[in-house]
Amino acid sequence: MSWSMGSPRLGGGSGLNPGVGRVHRGQDGLEGKKLPRGLIARVWREFARPYRGRLLLLLVAIAGASAFTVLPARAIGEIVDVIESPGPDALAILNLYVGLLVAIAIGAAVFSLWQRYLSAQVGEWLIADLRRSVFDHVQRLPMAFFTRTQTGALVSRLNNDVIGAQRALTGTFGTLAANVVQALVAIALMIRISPVLTALVLAVLPIFVLLARKVGEKLQQLTRRQMALNAEMNTQMTERLNVAGALLVKLFGRPATESAAFAEDADAVAEVGVRTAVVGRLFFVILTLLGALGTALVYWVGGRGVLEGTFTAGQVVEFGILVTQAYQPLAALSNAPVEVLTALVSFDRVFEVLDLKRPIDEKDDAVELGRDVPLEGEVRFDGVWFRYPSAADSSLASLERGFSEVLDAEPGPLVLRDVSFVAPAGSTVALVGPSGAGKTTVCHLVPRLYDVEQGSVSIDGLDVRDTTLGSLADAIGVVTQDAHLFHDSVAANLRYAREDATDEQLVEACRAARIHDVVAALPDGYDTIVGERGYRLSGGEKQRLAIARVLLKDPAIVVLDEATAHLDTESEAAVRRALDAALEGRTSLVIAHRLSTVVDADEILVLDGGEIVQRGTHDELLAAGGLYAQLYRTQLAGA
Numbered sequence: 040m041s042w043s044m045g046s047p048r049l050g051g052g053s054g055l056n057p058g059v060g061r062v063h064r065g066q067d068g069l070e071g072k073k074l075p076r077g078l079i080a081r082v083w084r085e086f087a088r089p090y091r092g093r094l095l096l097l098l099v100a101i102a103g104a105s106a107f108t109v110l111p112a113r114a115i116g117e118i119v120d121v122i123e124s125p126g127p128d129a130l131a132i133l134n135l136y137v138g139l140l141v142a143i144a145i146g147a148a149v150f151s152l153w154q155r156y157l158s159a160q161v162g163e164w165l166i167a168d169l170r171r172s173v174f175d176h177v178q179r180l181p182m183a184f185f186t187r188t189q190t191g192a193l194v195s196r197l198n199n200d201v202i203g204a205q206r207a208l209t210g211t212f213g214t215l216a217a218n219v220v221q222a223l224v225a226i227a228l229m230i231r232i233s234p235v236l237t238a239l240v241l242a243v244l245p246i247f248v249l250l251a252r253k254v255g256e257k258l259q260q261l262t263r264r265q266m267a268l269n270a271e272m273n274t275q276m277t278e279r280l281n282v283a284g285a286l287l288v289k290l291f292g293r294p295a296t297e298s299a300a301f302a303e304d305a306d307a308v309a310e311v312g313v314r315t316a317v318v319g320r321l322f323f324v325i326l327t328l329l330g331a332l333g334t335a336l337v338y339w340v341g342g343r344g345v346l347e348g349t350f351t352a353g354q355v356v357e358f359g360i361l362v363t364q365a366y367q368p369l370a371a372l373s374n375a376p377v378e379v380l381t382a383l384v385s386f387d388r389v390f391e392v393l394d395l396k397r398p399i400d401e402k403d404d405a406v407e408l409g410r411d412v413p414l415e416g417e418v419r420f421d422g423v424w425f426r427y428p429s430a431a432d433s434s435l436a437s438l439e440r441g442f443s444e445v446l447d448a449e450p451g452p453l454v455l456r457d458v459s460f461v462a463p464a465g466s467t468v469a470l471v472g473p474s475g476a477g478k479t480t481v482c483h484l485v486p487r488l489y490d491v492e493q494g495s496v497s498i499d500g501l502d503v504r505d506t507t508l509g510s511l512a513d514a515i516g517v518v519t520q521d522a523h524l525f526h527d528s529v530a531a532n533l534r535y536a537r538e539d540a541t542d543e544q545l546v547e548a549c550r551a552a553r554i555h556d557v558v559a560a561l562p563d564g565y566d567t568i569v570g571e572r573g574y575r576l577s578g579g580e581k582q583r584l585a586i587a588r589v590l591l592k593d594p595a596i597v598v599l600d601e602a603t604a605h606l607d608t609e610s611e612a613a614v615r616r617a618l619d620a621a622l623e624g625r626t627s628l629v630i631a632h633r634l635s636t637v638v639d640a641d642e643i644l645v646l647d648g649g650e651i652v653q654r655g656t657h658d659e660l661l662a663a664g665g666l667y668a669q670l671y672r673t674q675l676a677g678a
């Protein structure tokens with residue numbers, strides 16, 4: 040029995056199915072997905088608007104940089120003409136235009152730096168905004184979300200998609216603006232020389248535009264696939280390379296299978312990488328060819344014009360340069376709709392997470408527990424019916440493992456049926472029952488990790504759904520079997536319960552929880568790093584530290600999953616004493632495994648199949664016979 044928070048149950052038994060944990064390709068919900076209407080408006084409203092001033096400046100910088108890219112052609116044309124047919128002040132003109140060339144180069148450099156500075160600024164701020172919003176929202180989602188979601192996919196959403204979304208705004212739209220300006224300036228200069236020749240060279244464009252678009256679409260597909268594959272690889276790494284995952288891999292002797300699976304993912308990423316590179320280069324090859332053809336056309340038509348005296352050599356040279364400078368942005372623009380859409384996909388993926396409902400949220404008029412009247416700590420269940428929410432109600436297809444396109448909306452089976460009981464303030468209520476009876480679920484409902492389907496859970500007569508989440512969390516201390524510690528010092532982990540606790544208070548709590556001597560003997564005492572990758576504490580030590588953490592929090596109600604499994608007699612005695620301290624004077628709801636707990640409990644609830652089938656004190660229940668007497672013989676007496 041466990042209710043280690045955040046670790047989804049190992050449903051199908053990971054040792055049985057060799058495919059467990061594998062994500063099916065192409066199911067990230069992206070391919071062929073339509074973007075919602077109003078997406079751009081939403082991006083503007085929610086994220087871009089605060090930066091409108093900067094964005095405007097960015098446009099100015101882009102326009103400046105683009106114009107300066109095209110201008111050298113003008114100066115070169117003049118230089119060629121002055122060399123070819125020098126007049127009396129040829130030298131002065133030459134000096135002027137060469138000087139202009141240098142000035143233009145400096146101008147271009149300044150604008151390009153300014154542009155980069157602005158786009159980096161807006162881009163990085165936007166990334167921070169997006170990350171903040173997603174992190175904040177996800178943290179407040181109900182437990183049901185976390186029990187279903189792949190951490191790797193979620194982390195990838197916070198990393199890659201957020202960056203993709205930023206590219207959409209500063210990258211794609213920036214490029215778009217730069218291309219429009221450059222094309223317009225180049226074409227204007229070309230028309231100035233010869234409208235007919237301009238029309239001629241632009242006439243070949245459509246063929247290339249079509250080609251470029253095809254290539255662009257392919258590139259977009261590959262990019263999406265690359266993102267999905269990266270998320271997949273991320274998931275495998277975060278799942279298999281954490282302590283619990285690595286342990287499982289070892290215990291089941293599966294390193295070879297895991298490596299093979301990882302190699303498959305890595306190979307797929309490599310393969311897509313190669314294809315992306317080649318297709319990406321194809322785009323430039325087409326462009327280069329187009330440029331070469333355009334230039335040839337210009338020199339052929341223009342060269343004849345020079346021979347016939349209708350063009351000057353300088354004009355032909357200038358036109359030759361301009362034609363490539365016009366083609367490049369025009370070809371890029373032909374692909375713009377595809378690019379904009381690709382970039383918006385990231386925004387869509389971010390919004391998808393931000394739009395997840397938060398069913399367990401605070402009401403606007405939520406009441407603070409214990410604000411007006413001090414908290415007594417009476418816990419009452421009134422006709423509670425409960426089932427775990429369906430996948431569709433609590434999760435997102437693209438963040439689940441082995442998901443199908445549409446998540447199952449079928450609600451799960453009833454887990455609690457008509458559960459009613461009162462734990463008066465200061466009393467101890469013990470929950471016993473066979474595995475799967477619903478004991479853990481009862482405990483989940485008190486701190487509102489889930490909401491009831493029918494009936495109510497209340498504290499001091501106040502429905503938990505009407506209280507503020509903060510005051511509810513303050514009122515309840517939970518100790519799970521598998522107490523989680525963050526990768527941080529012992530002191531920091533303890534202060535998670537109470538930020539302003541003094542060192543003396545930490546020591547006092549640890550003494551009461553019978554863990555002070557252990558902590559004091561650690562290499563750095565209270566500054567020793569524990570948790571995921573820190574100093575390894577034994578199960579009993581971790582649980583006592585968790586008890587100390589709850590003692591610091593000093594809640595009116597304690598919800599506790601007694602652990603016995605991994606404790607030896609000595610540490611069990613220590614945990615026992617720690618628990619006595621933790622429970623004293625508080626209302627406690629205990630999933631009981633120990634004889635002493637049930638003997639001391641004010642009331643024992645015997646759960647079976649989600650129903651309370653017996654209730655009473657130890658002696659009463661033992662005398663009555665039935666399930667309790669049976670459980671007593673098989674489980675409790677031994678413990």
Ligand SMILES: Nc1ncnc2c1ncn2[C@@H]1O[C@H](COP(=O)(O)OP(=O)(O)OP(=O)(O)O)[C@@H](O)[C@H]1O
Nearest residue numbers: 040041186427454473474475476477478479480481
């Ligand atoms: N997150 C969840 N999503 C869906 N079903 C769940 C979830 N957690 C538990 N269940 C189901 O609810 C039922 C009650 O489980 P619960 O964990 O409350 O039982 P328990 O009495 O604590 O069992 P154990 O002693 O084995 O821990 C079980 O059938 C279980 O499979």
